[in-house]
Amino acid sequence: MVSSDFWVFLAMLIYFAAMLSVGFFFSKRSNSSSEQYFAGGRGVGPWLTALSAEASDMSGWLLMGLPGLAYFTGAADPLWTALGLAIGTYLNWKLVARRLRRYSVVAGDAITIPDFFSKRFHDRRNILSTISALIILIFFCVYVGSCFVTVGKLFATLFGFNYHLMMVLGALVVFVYTIVGGYLSVVVTDFIQGLLMFFALAVVFVGSVASVGGVGNTIAFLRGIPGFLSGTQVAVPTLNDLGEQIIRDGQAVFGAPADYGIITIVSMLAWGLGYFGMPQVLVRFLSIRSVHEIKKSRIIATTWCVISLACGICIGLVGRAMMPTEFLTQATAENVFIVIAQTLLPSFMCGVVVSGIFAASMSSSSSYMIIGASAMGENIFRGLLHRKASDRQVMMVARATLVVMFLFGIWVAYDQNSSIFQVVSYAWAGLGASFGPLMLCSLYWRRANRSGALAGMLVGAASVFIWHEFIKPLGGVFAIYELLPAFILSLLAIVVVSLVTAPPSDEILNEFDHYMDNPSEDVIDDDLIAAETLAEGRRRQL
Numbered sequence: 001m002v003s004s005d006f007w008v009f010l011a012m013l014i015y016f017a018a019m020l021s022v023g024f025f026f027s028k029r030s031n032s033s034s035e036q037y038f039a040g041g042r043g044v045g046p047w048l049t050a051l052s053a054e055a056s057d058m059s060g061w062l063l064m065g066l067p068g069l070a071y072f073t074g075a076a077d078p079l080w081t082a083l084g085l086a087i088g089t090y091l092n093w094k095l096v097a098r099r100l101r102r103y104s105v106v107a108g109d110a111i112t113i114p115d116f117f118s119k120r121f122h123d124r125r126n127i128l129s130t131i132s133a134l135i136i137l138i139f140f141c142v143y144v145g146s147c148f149v150t151v152g153k154l155f156a157t158l159f160g161f162n163y164h165l166m167m168v169l170g171a172l173v174v175f176v177y178t179i180v181g182g183y184l185s186v187v188v189t190d191f192i193q194g195l196l197m198f199f200a201l202a203v204v205f206v207g208s209v210a211s212v213g214g215v216g217n218t219i220a221f222l223r224g225i226p227g228f229l230s231g232t233q234v235a236v237p238t239l240n241d242l243g244e245q246i247i248r249d250g251q252a253v254f255g256a257p258a259d260y261g262i263i264t265i266v267s268m269l270a271w272g273l274g275y276f277g278m279p280q281v282l283v284r285f286l287s288i289r290s291v292h293e294i295k296k297s298r299i300i301a302t303t304w305c306v307i308s309l310a311c312g313i314c315i316g317l318v319g320r321a322m323m324p325t326e327f328l329t330q331a332t333a334e335n336v337f338i339v340i341a342q343t344l345l346p347s348f349m350c351g352v353v354v355s356g357i358f359a360a361s362m363s364s365s366s367s368y369m370i371i372g373a374s375a376m377g378e379n380i381f382r383g384l385l386h387r388k389a390s391d392r393q394v395m396m397v398a399r400a401t402l403v404v405m406f407l408f409g410i411w412v413a414y415d416q417n418s419s420i421f422q423v424v425s426y427a428w429a430g431l432g433a434s435f436g437p438l439m440l441c442s443l444y445w446r447r448a449n450r451s452g453a454l455a456g457m458l459v460g461a462a463s464v465f466i467w468h469e470f471i472k473p474l475g476g477v478f479a480i481y482e483l484l485p486a487f488i489l490s491l492l493a494i495v496v497v498s499l500v501t502a503p504p505s506d507e508i509l510n511e512f513d514h515y516m517d518n519p520s521e522d523v524i525d526d527d528l529i530a531a532e533t534l535a536e537g538r539r540r541q542l
Contacts (some may be wrong), residue, residue: 005347005350006347007346007347007348007351008158008159008347008348008350008351008354009159009351010348010351011347011348011349011350011351011352011355012351012354012355012358015196015351015352015355015358016173016358018192019173019189019192019193022188022189022192044187044284044287044288044289045288045289045293046288046289046293046294046296046297046300047191047297047300048187048188048190048191049187049284049285049287049288049293049297050296050297050298050300050301050304051190051191051194051195051300051301051304052187052188052190052191052194052284053190053280053281053284053297053301054089054194054301054304054305054308055190055191055193055194055197056190056280056281056284056366056368057275057278057280057281058197058305058308061146061150061424062197062201062308062309062312063197063200063201063312063337063356063357064150064153064154064334064335064337064338064357065334065424066078066081066082066309066312066313066316067312067313067315067316067319067333067334067336067337068316068327068330068331068333068334068335068336069081069316069330069333070312070313070314070315070316070317070319070320071316071317071319071320071327071333071336072237072245072327072329072330072333073234073235073236073237073330074222074225074227074228074229074230074233074234074235074317075228075229075230075231075313075317076227076230076231076232076233076234076260076264077234077268078312078313078316079231079313080231080264080265080268080269081268081271082309082310082312082313083268083269084268084269084270084271084272084273085271085272085275085305085309086272086302086305086306086309087269087272088271088272088273088274088275088276089272089275089301089302089305090298090302091272091275091276092275092276092278092281093294093297093298093301093302094298095276095440095443096276096282096285096439096440096443097285097288097294097297097298098291098294099443099444100116100282100285100286100439100443101285101286101288101291101294102291102515103116103120103442103443103515104116104285104286106511106515107119107120107511110286111286111287111374111378112129112283112286112371112374112375112378112379113132113136113279113282113283113286113371113435114128114129114130114132114133114136114375114378114379114383115129115378115379115383116286116442117129117132117438117442117453118379118383120442120508121442121448121449121450121453121504121508122450122505122507122508123450126379126383126384127450127454128450128453128454128457129379129380129383129384130379130380130383130384131454131457131458132375132379132434132435132457133375133376133379133380133383134375134380135430135431135434135435135457135461136279136371136372136375136431137372137375137376137401137405138430139427139430139431139434140279140368140369140371140372140405140427140431141372141405141408141409141412142412142423142426142427142430143365143368143424143427144365144368144369144372144405144406144408144409144412145408145409145410145411145412145413145423146412146413146423146424146427147174147361147365147368147409147413148167148170148171148361148365148409148410148412148413149167149412149413149416149423150357150358150361151166151167151170151171151174151358151361152164152166152167152170152413152416153334153335153338153416154166154170154338154354154357154358154361155167155169155170156416157335157338157339158338158342158354163416164414164416167410167413167414167416168410170358170361171365171406171409171410171413174361174365174366174369175369175402175403175406187284187287189366190366193356194304196352196355196356197308197356198304198307198308199353199356200341200352200353200354200355200356200357201307201308201311201312201315201356202307202311203345203349203353204311204315204337204340204341204344204345204353205311205314205315205318207340207344207345208315208318208319208322208340208344209314209318211322211343211344212318212321212322217321218317218318218321221321221324222317222320222321225254225320226254226255226256226257227254227257227258228254228257228317228320229317230257230260231260232259232260232261232265233257233258233259233260234257234258234260235254235257236254236255236256236257236258237252237253237254237255238253238254238255243329244328244329245328245329247325247328250325251324251325252324252325263477263479263480264479264480266480266484267479267480267481267484268481270480270481270483270484270487271425271428271481271483273432273436273483273484273487274428274429274431274432274436274483275432275436276432276435276436276437276439276440277431277432277433277434277435277436277437277438277439277460278428278431278432278435279371279431279435280368280371282435282439283371315336315337315340316333316336319336319337319339319340322340322343323336323339323340323343326339329417331417337354337357338354338357341353341354342354365409368405369402369405369406370402372401372402372405373398373399373401373402373405374398375401376397376398376401377394377395377397377398377401378394378398381393381394381397382394425481426464426468428483429464429468429481429482429483429486430461430464430465432483432486432487433460433461433463433464433482433483433486433487433489433490434456434457434460434461434464434490435457435460436460436487436490437456437460437487437490437491437494438453438456438457438460438490438494440491441453441456441491441494441495441498445498446504446509446512446513447498447499447503447504448494448498448504449498449501449502449503449504450504451497451498451501451502452493452494452495452496452497452498452499452501453494454497455493455494455496455497456490456491456493456494456497457490458493459486459489459490459492459493460486460487460489460490460493463482463485463486463489463490464482464483464486467482467485467486468482471485
């Protein structure tokens with residue numbers, strides 16, 4: 001049986017050892033300063049930037065949550081979600097990356113997203129950075145928990161081990177190399193893991209299609225399930241009293257398909273809005289070596305994203321044709337990638353491929369933890385509580401924060417029946433609505449002020465919670481994904497509050513005008529190069 005095979009375990013063990021080695025290799029350089037620990041000294045190249053951004057963004061959701069959703073209810077949900085994410089990825093790199101990289105250098109050489117907001121609006125009391133840091137900590141703890149769920153399900157499915165034990169051990173691996181290596185170890189391992197995730201998706205997709213007799217046979221089978229391949233209908237599994245799909249005469253039972261109306265389509269496309277506020281992606285824009293390498297990174301990232309999302313969806317669809325009665329709930333359907341790999345691949349190759357799932361979880365959870373730690377260390381501890389704190393003190397606080405996030409993530413992940421897709425969607429909405437509108441206004445609207453920024457963050461975070469808990473259950477038009485209404489309300493709050501309060505100071509307006517008037521990616525900004533050179537000289541002196 002593949003799940004207990006020595007070679008599977010050996011392949012995964014080699015992979016884990018390699019990732020830990022990367023963390024220790026970069027530990028000396030990362031611990032030389034807080035800027036190295038949190039942003040890699042702004043010296044990260046385009047390939048590392050692009051693939052680490054995508055790997056940390058997608059997480060185990062790409063290899064488990066997305067295929068599981070496609071397997072259980074068909075193409076509509078994952079298709080429109082993936083389309084929104086692909087568009088959001090491209091627009092984020094196109095509209096935000098270059099401007100944020102440029103502005104972050106000018107705005108006091110900001111190295112974290114909360115730090116950028118604070119310096120962009122000259123918030124000397126650090127109210128913006130403190131609030132944004134707290135929002136990051138809250139939603140990233142939920143994100144970390146979703147990654148630990150992935151790890152637990154992986155080992156429980158592969159080897160039959162206890163879910164809770166494996167979840168904790170996997171979380172420990174992530175914790176150790178994050179706390180030792182800092183941002184550079186996270187970026188390099190994310191790059192490796194992005195390549196592995198891409199390889200794993202491609203291998204499992206091609207193998208699964210071949211095992212069911214090709215594309216024609218797969219489509220013919222899936223067309224027999226009402227609404228399964230439709231973009232405007234969704235398949236409806238018939239469930240028993242335990243919430244499991246009914247199996248009759250060896251076949252999974254489906255009811256009449258449900259309509260997938262324009263409101264639902266817009267709701268799924270709205271996932272793309274989240275990218276404008278995702279700290280784990282935005283911090284990559286801060287750390288890239290040069291603004292002139294962003295175009296290359298954009299091409300790499302968008303290509304990786306589109307192909308990987310397409311493979312993830314197809315694996316779930318083909319999995320239904322390959323093993324139509326294997327998974328009876330959406331939570332268990334999230335194991336379809338693992339089971340297909342077990343079924344099709346030789347032992348060692350299976351170990352390599354399923355390491356892609358752990359790769360996804362490691363890349364994402366480590367990124368969430370390092371950003372959460374930087375938010376606490378740089379923005380709350382040094383920014384608010386102890387302004388003269390040394391780098392050593394900041395990193396001690398950051399590592400203590402990592403411990404707290406690690407423990408909270410384990411608590412979130414303790415329920416092994418948690419749906420990865422649902423957990424991720426809540427945290428995605430919270431971060432996207434809190435920071436997305438503010439990031440766009442910060443980069444494109446000179447009239448935005450500190451009061452508007454604060455209102456936008458608070459309204460965005462509160463709207464996600466209120467809509468999800470109290471309005472969404474009403475159904476109908478109110479069942480729309482909470483990110484969309486919260487994003488709109490946050491944007492309105494920024495605009496209205498900025499207009500009714502005092503305008504930004506002349507200093508802020510002059511800074512905005514000087515560096516943001518020409519966003520063209522083809523123009524070399526001599527002032528920017530000079531600013532970056534000066535900033536690099538100061539870092540070397542420190």
